[in-house]
Amino acid sequence: RVQVVESGGHSVQAGGSLRLSCAASGYSASVNCMGWFRQAPGKEREGVASIYTHGTSTFYADSVKGRFTISQDNAKNTVYLQMKSLKFEDTAMYYCAAGMGWCGLLAAHAFKHWGQGTQVTVSS
Secondary structure, three states: OOEEEEEOOOEEEOOOOEEEEEEEEOOOOOOOEEEEEEEOOOOOOEEEEEEEOOOOOEEEOOOOOOOEEEEEEOOOOEEEEEEOOOOHHHOEEEEEEEEOOOHHHOOHHHEEEEOOOEEEEEEO
16 A cells, blocks of 8 residues: 655745655555656646655756755655745645656556645745
8 A cells, every 4th residue: 555645845935945755655666657746626637746665866857947856765755855946826725645667757647546635835
């Protein structure tokens, strides 16, 4: 049984930084990728970043490249999303997910285990 729980979402000022955390448990051979997704009101779910659980390769949506960094601490079984230079457009519910597949696709269907979401609101 795989479980993921996100935390760290807050209301932040545009241009500021925020780090989200995803605590995972119950990993199995069926999981090789952890990803961050987000969904804003009225918009489709969007893949943000992903990382292979047993490697160092990372992938990002064009909209966040250069601003967001995904990382992991395997000892703590935790994945992070460091967000910098936040924009109003980054406001969304952010979800952490675990799955199996090619991380670079950031395809939601490949992620079978989802967290409850953590809200990020960027204001002026």
